Amino acid sequence: MMELPDTYRGKYRDLETAGEKYGAEAETLVENIRNRGAKVAGFIGESALSCGGQIILPQNYLKTIYRTVREAGGLCIADEVQVGFGRCGTGMWVYETQGVVPDIVTIGKPMGNGHPIAGVVTTRKIAEKYRLNRPEYFNTYGGNPVSMAVGLAVLDVIKKEKLVEHAHQTGTVFLQELKLLQQRHDCIGDVRGIGLFLGIEFVKCRDSREPDEDTAVSVKKFMYKNKIIVSTEGRYNNIVKIKPPMKFDEANVAHFIKHFDRAISEVKS
Numbered sequence: 001m002m003e004l005p006d007t008y009r010g011k012y013r014d015l016e017t018a019g020e021k022y023g024a025e026a027e028t029l030v031e032n033i034r035n036r037g038a039k040v041a042g043f044i045g046e047s048a049l050s051c052g053g054q055i056i057l058p059q060n061y062l063k064t065i066y067r068t069v070r071e072a073g074g075l076c077i078a079d080e081v082q083v084g085f086g087r088c089g090t091g092m093w094v095y096e097t098q099g100v101v102p103d104i105v106t107i108g109k110p111m112g113n114g115h116p117i118a119g120v121v122t123t124r125k126i127a128e129k130y131r132l133n134r135p136e137y138f139n140t141y142g143g144n145p146v147s148m149a150v151g152l153a154v155l156d157v158i159k160k161e162k163l164v165e166h167a168h169q170t171g172t173v174f175l176q177e178l179k180l181l182q183q184r185h186d187c188i189g190d191v192r193g194i195g196l197f198l199g200i201e202f203v204k205c206r207d208s209r210e211p212d213e214d215t216a217v218s219v220k221k222f223m224y225k226n227k228i229i230v231s232t233e234g235r236y237n238n239i240v241k242i243k244p245p246m247k248f249d250e251a252n253v254a255h256f257i258k259h260f261d262r263a264i265s266e267v268k269s
Contacts, residue, residue, distance in 0.1 A: 002022070002025055002026065002029065002045075002065075003022065003025060004049065004052055004053070004055065004235070005018065005019070005022040005023075005049075005055065005057055005058055005061050006053065006055055007055075007058050008189070008190045008192070008201060008209070009209050010022070012058075015058055015059070016059075018058040018061075019057065019058035019059045019060035019061035019063075019064065020060045020061075020064050022058065022061055022064075023060065023061045023062070023063070023064025023065045023068075024064055024068075026043065026064070026065045026068040026069060027068050030068055030069070030072045033072075034072075039072075039073060039074075040069060040072040040073055040074035041074055041075070042069060042074040042075035042076060042077055042103075042104075043065055043066070043069045043074060043075075043076055043077065044077035044078075044079060044106075045062070045065075045077075045078070045079060046078075046079045046080075046081075046082070046083065047062070047078050047079065047080055047083055047084075047093065047094035047095040047097075047098065048083045048088065048094045048194065048197060050082040050083060050197075050233070050241070050243070051082075051233050052233070052234065052235075053199060053201070053233050053234030053235065053239045054192060054193060054197065054198065054199025054233060054234075054239055054241050054242075055192070055199075056192055056193065056194055057097075057098060059098070060098075061098065062076075062078075062095065062098040062100045063098060063099055063100050066100050066102075075103040075104060075126070076100070076102045076103050076104075077102060077103065077104040077105070077106065078093070078095040078100075078102035078104070078105045078106070079106050080093055080094065080095065080105055080106065080107050081106055081107060081108040081109055081118070082109060082243070083197055084105075084107050084110065084111075085107070085110040085111065085154070085158060085246075086158055086163050086164035086167055086195075086246065087110070087167055087195050087196050087197050087243070087246065088167070088194045088195040088197060089164060089165070089166075089167035089168030089169075089171050089172075089194065089195025089196065090164075090168065090194070090195065091164065092158075092164065093105070094194070094197075097194070103122060103123060103126060104120060104121070104122045104123075104126065105120070105121045105122070106118070106119075106120055107119045107120075107121065110154070110246075111151055111154060112147065112150050112151060112154060113150070113154050113157075115147065115150040116147075117147040117150060117151055119151075158246075161247075163246045163247070166246065166247075166249075167195040167196045167246060168195055170196060170248055170249055170250060170253060171193065171194065171195035171196045171197075171198070173250050173253055174193075174196070174198060174242075174253045174256075175191065175193055175198060177253060177254075177257045178191045178193075178198065178200060178257070179191050181257065181260065181261055181264070182200075184261070185261075185264045185265075185268070186206060187202050187203065187204075187212060187215050187264065187268060188200055188201070188202060188203075188264075189201045189202065189203035189206055189209055190203075193242070196242075196243065196244055196246065196248060197242075197243055198241075198242040198243075199233070199239045199240065199241055199242065200239065200240045200242070201234070201238060201239045202215045202216040202219070202238045202239070202240070203238070211234075211236035211237075211238035212238050213232070213236055213237045213238045215238075215264075215267055215268065216232045216237065216238045216239065216240055217232055217237065218263075218267040219240060219260070219263045219264055219267055220232050220240060222259075222262075222263035222266065222267060223259060223260065223263055226259045226263075228255075228256060228259055228260075230242055242256075244256075
């Protein structure tokens with residue numbers, strides 16, 4: 001298990017160097033594994049950390065880890081289950097923002113827009129090795145035609161309605177509006193995100209960065225009462241997670257900001 005690459009409250013906060021410093025810790029883990037007489041199987045990690053606190057990976061983080069893992073003979077696996085399919089607004093997959101190509105990518109959730117479907121994508125070399133050397137594999141529901149039709153329909157909508165570009169445009173406005181709220185409310189310690197994948201970290205004091213779970217949870221409950229669904233995440237449960245539908249537009253942003261601003265004001269009054 002590697003340390004969370006948190007540039008807001010972690011030990012490395014310089015955005016220019018944090019990625020390489022956090023990523024370099026993989027070398028120590030590889031050495032520990034070898035000292036136990038074991039081999040490195042691989043590394044799996046989200047391309048942006050969702051339940052970990054809406055953390056956007058610092059540049060060169062995955063590039064540094066992937067290099068270390070591959071040199072040790074392991075595979076690199078990108079988890080895009082929550083963040084994939086264009087949500088980041090820069091492309092279909094968030095790992096692309098790190099300048100890496102994984103050996104395996106896990107996908108799901110948005111793949112079916114509510115329909116239960118998930119998938120694994122890998123290289124032809126790995127797939128062929130599995131085919132030739134695998135034990136018997138059986139899956140009752142694998143590849144059923146209904147799920148395949150749903151998955152194809154989702155891809156068609158993403159392309160035809162230009163939802164990747166939409167996520168970028170709307171997400172940019174959303175992030176700007178949240179940063180304006182941060183200027184008005186001292187309890188907001190950090191605002192971060194990419195596309196329609198955003199997080200607001202609540203603190204008791206900006207200087208100490210002491211987490212404020214109570215405010216985050218109270219704001220979440222206020223939003224619920226106004227029929228707006230958000231969640232709280234992170235190790236201290238003090239980060240409000242915003243991951244709206246891909247059709248979320250600027251009118252929805254204005255509606256959200258209005259109620260979020262009111263929620264904070266009432267909670268802190």
